[in-house]
Structures are given as C-alpha cells and as structure tokens.
Amino acid sequence: MQDTSMLQPPTLPTNYTVKHGHIRTSTGKTVRTEEMIINMGPQHPSTHGVLRLEIVVDGEIIVECIPHIGYLHRCFEKHCEHMTNYQQVIPYVDRMDYCSAMTNEWAFALAVERLLKIEVPERVEYIRVIMAELQRIASHLIAVGTYGIDSGAFTPFLYTFIDREKILDLFEMTCGARLLYNYIWIGGLSHDLPPKFIEQAKDFISYFRPRIKMLNDLLSYNEIFVKRTANVGVLPKDVAINYAVSGPQLRGSGVNWDLRRDDPYSVYHKLNWEPQIGKGEMGTVGDCWDRHIVRMREMEQSLNLVEQALSTLPEGNIQAAIPKRIRPEKDAEIYVRSESSRGELGFYIISDGTASPYRVKARGPAFVNLSVLPEIAKGAMIADLVLIAGSIDIVLGEVDR
Amino acid sequence: MEFIQSILANELIVAIILSLLPLFFIIIYALIVLYTEMKVAAHIQDRVAYMRTGWHGVLQPIADMVKLLQKEDIIPAHADKLLFRMAPFIAFIGTYAAYAVLPFSSIYIGSNINVGVFFLVAMGSLVVIGILMAGWASNNKWSLFGGVRSAAQMVSYEIPTALAIIIVVMITGSLNLQEITKFQEGGIGHWIVFGGPLPWNQKLILMPFTFITFLIVFVASIAEVNRTPFDLPEAESELVQGFNTEYSGMRFAMFYLSEYANLFTVSAVVVALFLGGWSSPFGTLMSGPVWGIFWFVLKAYLFVFIQIWIRWTLPRLRVDQLMYVSWKVLTPWLFVCLLAVGFILVN
Numbered sequence: 016m017q018d019t020s021m022l023q024p025p026t027l028p029t030n031y032t033v034k035h036g037h038i039r040t041s042t043g044k045t046v047r048t049e050e051m052i053i054n055m056g057p058q059h060p061s062t063h064g065v066l067r068l069e070i071v072v073d074g075e076i077i078v079e080c081i082p083h084i085g086y087l088h089r090c091f092e093k094h095c096e097h098m099t100n101y102q103q104v105i106p107y108v109d110r111m112d113y114c115s116a117m118t119n120e121w122a123f124a125l126a127v128e129r130l131l132k133i134e135v136p137e138r139v140e141y142i143r144v145i146m147a148e149l150q151r152i153a154s155h156l157i158a159v160g161t162y163g164i165d166s167g168a169f170t171p172f173l174y175t176f177i178d179r180e181k182i183l184d185l186f187e188m189t190c191g192a193r194l195l196y197n198y199i200w201i202g203g204l205s206h207d208l209p210p211k212f213i214e215q216a217k218d219f220i221s222y223f224r225p226r227i228k229m230l231n232d233l234l235s236y237n238e239i240f241v242k243r244t245a246n247v248g249v250l251p252k253d254v255a256i257n258y259a260v261s262g263p264q265l266r267g268s269g270v271n272w273d274l275r276r277d278d279p280y281s282v283y284h285k286l287n288w289e290p291q292i293g294k295g296e297m298g299t300v301g302d303c304w305d306r307h308i309v310r311m312r313e314m315e316q317s318l319n320l321v322e323q324a325l326s327t328l329p330e331g332n333i334q335a336a337i338p339k340r341i342r343p344e345k346d347a348e349i350y351v352r353s354e355s356s357r358g359e360l361g362f363y364i365i366s367d368g369t370a371s372p373y374r375v376k377a378r379g380p381a382f383v384n385l386s387v388l389p390e391i392a393k394g395a396m397i398a399d400l401v402l403i404a405g406s407i408d409i410v411l412g413e414v415d416r
Numbered sequence: 417m418e419f420i421q422s423i424l425a426n427e428l429i430v431a432i433i434l435s436l437l438p439l440f441f442i443i444i445y446a447l448i449v450l451y452t453e454m455k456v457a458a459h460i461q462d463r464v465a466y467m468r469t470g471w472h473g474v475l476q477p478i479a480d481m482v483k484l485l486q487k488e489d490i491i492p493a494h495a496d497k498l499l500f501r502m503a504p505f506i507a508f509i510g511t512y513a514a515y516a517v518l519p520f521s522s523i524y525i526g527s528n529i530n531v532g533v534f535f536l537v538a539m540g541s542l543v544v545i546g547i548l549m550a551g552w553a554s555n556n557k558w559s560l561f562g563g564v565r566s567a568a569q570m571v572s573y574e575i576p577t578a579l580a581i582i583i584v585v586m587i588t589g590s591l592n593l594q595e596i597t598k599f600q601e602g603g604i605g606h607w608i609v610f611g612g613p614l615p616w617n618q619k620l621i622l623m624p625f626t627f628i629t630f631l632i633v634f635v636a637s638i639a640e641v642n643r644t645p646f647d648l649p650e651a652e653s654e655l656v657q658g659f660n661t662e663y664s665g666m667r668f669a670m671f672y673l674s675e676y677a678n679l680f681t682v683s684a685v686v687v688a689l690f691l692g693g694w695s696s697p698f699g700t701l702m703s704g705p706v707w708g709i710f711w712f713v714l715k716a717y718l719f720v721f722i723q724i725w726i727r728w729t730l731p732r733l734r735v736d737q738l739m740y741v742s743w744k745v746l747t748p749w750l751f752v753c754l755l756a757v758g759f760i761l762v763n
Contacts (some may be wrong), residue, residue: 053557053558059656073733075561105655163731166731167647167730167732168644168729168731168732169457169728170460170461170729173461174461175460233729234731237731239731239733240731241729243732243733396653396734396736397561397733398648399734403539
C-alpha cells in the first residue's frame with residue numbers, strides 16, 4: 016500500500032494541546048490564560064517570500080514555531096530529468112535561488128564538468144570568480160537591506176538596492192539579463208566580458224567601498240539595531256554543526272568554514288582573502304548581529320576577490336572543448352558542492368548514459384539553514400522571530416525548489 | 417473671536433464655526449504633511465517620490481484622499497461590527513478634541529479652559545481606546561496584538577509626559593496653555609526650554625533640567641503617536657499593519673488622519689510648553705496675533721519634520737525595550753528633574 020502521509024497538507028503541530036494557565040488580577044479575580052496559535056505567512060511582509068510559520072505564542076513569547084514550506088515548489092528536480100541535455104538544466108538552476116543565480120549556475124556547471132572531467136580555461140575561471148563574487152555582494156545586499164526592513168528601518172533597503180542596481184548593470188552589459196542570467200555554461204560561458212566591463216567594475220569597486228562603511232554606520236552599528244539583534248536568536252556552534260547549517264550563518268556562529276577555502280574549486284586558492292567569522296562583539300557568538308556583520312564583512316572580502324581577479328584576468332578562450340552532446344558514462348554519479356551566497360550548494364547527479372540526467376538532487380543551503388529556525392526561535396518574542404528569520408536569509412525559491 | 421462674535425450675534429453659530437476651524441486646519445495640514453512625509457522620506461532614501469500629479473506631485477495627497485473615499489468599506493466576517501465601525505471615529509474624536517485647547521495665537525484658542533494641559537492628556541488617552549477597540553473588533557490576532565501593544569505603550573508613555581507637564585506647571589504656575597505661553601513671551605531666552613523668564617542666577621541652574629525635560633517629553637511624544645522608533649502597534653514587518661490591518665477606505669483614512677493630526681498635537685504641546693508657543697523668538701519683533709499663528713505652526717511643523725526624519729532613519733525597538741525606555745530611563749530622569757526644579761524654585 017502506498018504511504019500517503021507525505022501527500023497530506025501540513026497540519027497543526029502533532030497532538031499539540033494549547034496550554035492553559037491562570038493568573039490572579041489585582042482585584043482578586045482569577046482569569047484564565049491561554050496560548051494562542053498564530054499563522055504567520057505565506058502572505059506576511061517579513062517572511063521573505065511564501066514561508067508560512069505556524070507559531071504558538073504565550074503573549075508575545077514564542078513557545079513553538081513550525082515552518083511550513085512548499086508554496087513555491089516547481090518540481091525543479093523532476094524537470095531536470097526531462098531535459099534533452101545537461102545545458103538545458105542551467106536556466107532552471109537560475110530559478111532556484113533567484114537572488115544569487117550566478118553561484119547556482121556555477122555550482123551546476125562545476126558538477127557536470129567534474130562528472131565529465133572537463134578542464135576549463137583559466138580565463139573562464141577568473142570570469143566566474145568575478146561574476147560569483149559580484150553576485151555574492153548583490154545577494155548579501157538584499158539580505159542586509161531586507162534585514163533593515165525587518166528591524167523597522169526602511170531606508171537602508173533602498174540604499175542597498177541602489178548599489179545592487181549597479182551590479183545588475185554590470186551583469187546586464189555582460190549577458191543581457193539582470194536576474195536570471197544563463198551565463199555560466201558547462202565548460203565555459205555564454206559571452207566573453209564586454210570591452211568596458213573591467214573599467215566599470217573597477218569604478219564600482221571604488222564606489223562601493225565607502226558605501227559599506229556608510230551602511231555600517233547607518234544600520235550595523237546603530238544603537239537600536241544592536242540592541243535589537245545582539246543576544247537574539249543565538250545559534251551555538253554545536254547546534255549549527257548538528258543542523259548542517261552552512262554559509263554566513265555557520266560562520267556567524269564562529270565556525271571557520273568556507274568551501275571556497277576548505278574544499279577548493281576554481282582559482283580561489285590563488286587569490287588572497289579571508290573567511291569572516293562572527294566573534295560575538297556585541298553579544299554572544301552566533302547571535303543575529305554576528306550573522307549580519309559576517310555578511311557585511313564578506314562583501315568587503317568579495318570586493319577584494321573581484322579586484323584581484325580583475326587585475327590578473329588572463330587572456331584566452333571562454334569555452335572549453337566539450338562534446339556537442341554531453342553524455343556522461345552510464346551509472347556515473349557525482350556530488351559537487353560549492354559556496355553559494357547562502358552556504359553549501361551541492362548537486363548530486365546520476366547519469367544513465369543518455370543526454371539527460373537520470374536524477375539531479377540539489378542540496379540547497381537556504382532549505383537546510385531554515386531547518387534550524389524552530390530550534391532558535393523558542394523563547395524569543397514575535398519581533399525577534401522576524402529578525403531571526405531575516406538573519407537566516409532564506410530565498411523561498413531555493414527552499415521549495 | 418470677538419470679531420466673529422460681533423458679526424454673528426448668535427452664540428451657537430459662533431461656537432460651531434470656531435469648532436469647525438480646527439477641522440479645516442487638520443484636513444489642510446494633513447494634506448501638506450502627507451506630501452512632506454513622502455517627499456522627505458524619498459529624499460532621505462535617494463529617490464524623488466511622486467512627480468506626475470501636478471508640479472512635483474503636489475496634487476497626489478488629494479488624489480490619494482479621493483481614492484480612499486472611493487474604496488469599498490470592508491468589514492471582516494465575525495468582526496464586532498459596532499465597535500469596528502466606531503473605532504476610527506473614537507480615535508479621531510480624541511485627536512480632534514485636543515485641538516480645542518491648542519493656543520494657536522494670543523487671540524485664537526478653541527476653548528480657554530483653566531485645565532487645558534490636563535484636558536490634553538485626558539483626550540490623548542481617548543485615542544488609545546479607539547485603537548484598542550479597532551484591534552479587538554477586527555477579529556484578527558495581529559490586530560489584537562497591535563491594539564494591546566498600543567494600549568500598553570500609550571499608558572506607559574503618558575507618565576513621562578504628565579511628569580514633564582508637572583515640571584512646566586511648577587515653573588509657570590498655571591495649567592492653562594494660554595497662560596503658559598504668555599509666561600514665555602519676550603524672545604527666545606524666555607522659553608522654558610532655556611529656563612524661562614527667571615532671574616539669571618536661577619535660570620542658569622534651571623536650564624539643564626528643563627532641557628532634559630524637553631528632550632524626554634519629545635521622545636515620549638513620538639512614542640505617544642506610535643512613530644518609529646516606537647511604532648510597535650503598527651509595526652508592518654511584525655504585525656502586518658497592526659490595529660488597522662483590516663480597515664479599508666474611509667475608515668482607514670480616519671486612522672491615518674487621526675495619526676497625522678496627533679502628530680501635530682504632540683508637536684504643538686511640546687512647542688507650547690517649552691518653546692514659547694505662539695510667541696516670537698525675537699521678543700516684540702514680528703509678534704502679534706497673526707504672527708502668532710505663523711510662529712506656532714512653524715515651530716510645531718519643525719517638530720513634525722524632525723519626527724518624519726527620525727522615522728525614516730531609525731530601526732524599531734522591541735516591546736520590552738520600549739517599556740524599559742519608559743519606566744527605567746525616562747521616568748526616573750524626570751523624577752530627578754522634578755525634584756531639582758522644585759528645589760531650585762523654592763530657594
């Protein structure tokens with residue numbers, strides 16, 4: 016008999032009974048109190064998309080928090096199996112984490128290239144680093160800006176979007192697209208860099224450095240913002256590792272782990288940079304402020320990376336010699352992971368020897384990072400929950416796929 | 417006042433006209449401040465705001481108002497219909513009644529009663545009832561949160577405001593806002609924020625305390641009108657829109673109007689209590705009843721501008737931090753000021 020439990024829609028917390036209590040008022044009366052179940056999302060301004068949180072609250076304090084996902088499920092993995100070749104998967108990969116499409120493309124291209132043992136020209140590697148790091152800045156800018164909105168400050172959001180716009184302009188002049196690029200292809204790139212790209216990218220770097228400081232002054236070191244985020248939603252090191260959290264969220268908890276350095280791919284090992292970790296400057300290690308500041312500092316590191324890659328960009332071909340129709344060996348399988356803007360993005364590909372993949376499994380960082388939310392949201396207030404969810408920086412396109 | 421009375425000998429008509437004047441003022445002012453808020457916010461955020469309706473979008477507030485008038489008035493199912501319908505008006509009544517005692521000019525005050533300041537505080541509390549009612553009647557848990565937060569917040573912040581008012585009353589010796597303003601006449605140096613028109617030796621000792629009181633009452637006034645960083649009742653990123661989530665059309669507009677009118681009221685109170693109300697900052701220069709209106713509105717508008725500025729810059733506090741600020745920072749400091757001012761005045 017088929018197990019239908021997976022097909023059931025999400026329900027109330029299993030056998031959850033709302034707890035009752037009694038309080039005595041000043042007039043001597045006894046009043047019954049009750050926990051309240053509230054539905055937060057999918058249409059809620061600060062669930063960053065269509066996340067639905069079912070929360071049980073005692074006054075303003077959260078007793079239980081259950082995320083319900085799947086509102087944006089688009090059968091990504093099933094679609095992959097029905098593509099007529101591997102290249103066709105890339106536009107679908109774009110749509111997973113739409114805030115950070117370049118890193119997704121790269122992760123998938125990397126997996127297929129490793130599967131086929133393709134050597135990519137060095138110029139391609141450098142351009143990929145430039146694109147991925149610019150994309151990381153753009154993605155972190157969204158994270159930081161929306162985090163400002165979550166905390167009640169609306170203005171930083173618009174500032175970050177001005178800066179992000181400049182990055183999108185760079186992408187647009189390179190490949191014509193501003194959000195979903197289809198730029199990084201298997202074995203190469205769709206276009207070479209346009210003539211003025213290097214000059215404009217350098218302009219952007221010199222423009223953006225002071226802007227990071229400005230954003231820090233406006234938001235990160237704002238007294239109210241620090242009060243709101245420090246010691247809130249503390250994610251200890253061991254819990255973070257147990258939940259397989261990755262990316263800025265893991266580094267915010269003080270774990271020095273970055274796949275660009277610890278599982279090196281591309282040319283990251285040739286460039287000079289430093290992974291940023293949370294140190295608990297304003298409160299405890301692993302609180303919301305740490306996660307926020309790790310993103311701010313990673314943007315600086317990404318700028319360094321782009322600067323170095325731009326200055327050492329070698330000449331060469333932008334496409335490796337690959338067979339016209341990609342057919343990996345029969346029963347070949349591979350798992351390749353890379354550091355996307357949100358953490359470890361891995362693709363597990365099984366080939367059946369035909370031109371389309373037999374199975375593609377994506378390990379999305381946002382999905383895994385979100386799983387820790389119920390753990391750290393307990394005992395927080397509703398206002399904190401918004402900030403905790405914001406500091407996780409989920410993109411529902413990737414959580415639901 | 418006497419002038420109108422002389423043309424229309426009927427007292428009732430005069431009373432009606434006088435009571436309608438603030439309403440016109442509120443509506444015109446609300447349009448202006450709506451425009452200001454959008455433009456100031458836009459320029460703070462490096463954009464231009466609306467530019468299409470009229471010159472630089474000056475007609476946009478009117479268009480917005482017409483739009484709101486046309487909207488369907490939706491009442492949610494299972495809402496407490498009577499309370500739901502009443503709430504926006506009660507909130508507005510509280511705001512509007514406060515205008516009765518605002519001294520716009522030396523000859524114009526809606527009602528020159530002896531307990532003007534007390535009346536203001538009392539009417540301010542009426543707004544809370546409206547908001548709490550709206551939150552409760554909406555049959556929406558988020559609205560309920562907004563309403564309850566609002567009640568807790570306004571009650572807490574009335575204490576610093578009332579204490580600050582007591583300090584001013586101690587210095588001026590009157591609860592009448594017109595008297596308080598007259599007390600401060602004679603230039604910028606006579607304003608209570610700078611110690612009031614007292615002998616120099618007394619004034620210099622008094623000044624730091626009155627200045628602290630002024631700052632505290634300003635902070636408390638922002639909290640009383642539920643604006644950032646104290647906008648918890650309508651925290652859009654947490655409570656969607658708080659108590660007015662379920663409102664639409666004209667009822668929503670009433671809340672909006674009441675919020676903006678309240679913004680002016682609290683600014684006007686700060687101005688009347690600490691910054692000389694309608695009195696000119698240059699002593700006798702540019703003073704008089706008409707200049708009085710100019711100065712009063714200008715000063716109050718300056719504070720409205722500062723509140724807008726703060727709103728678009730700062731993040732929001734959390735509920736417990738909000739209470740902390742009121743009970744553990746503002747109130748104790750005001751007690752210190754109260755004791756100090758009393759001591760200085762007695763000696």
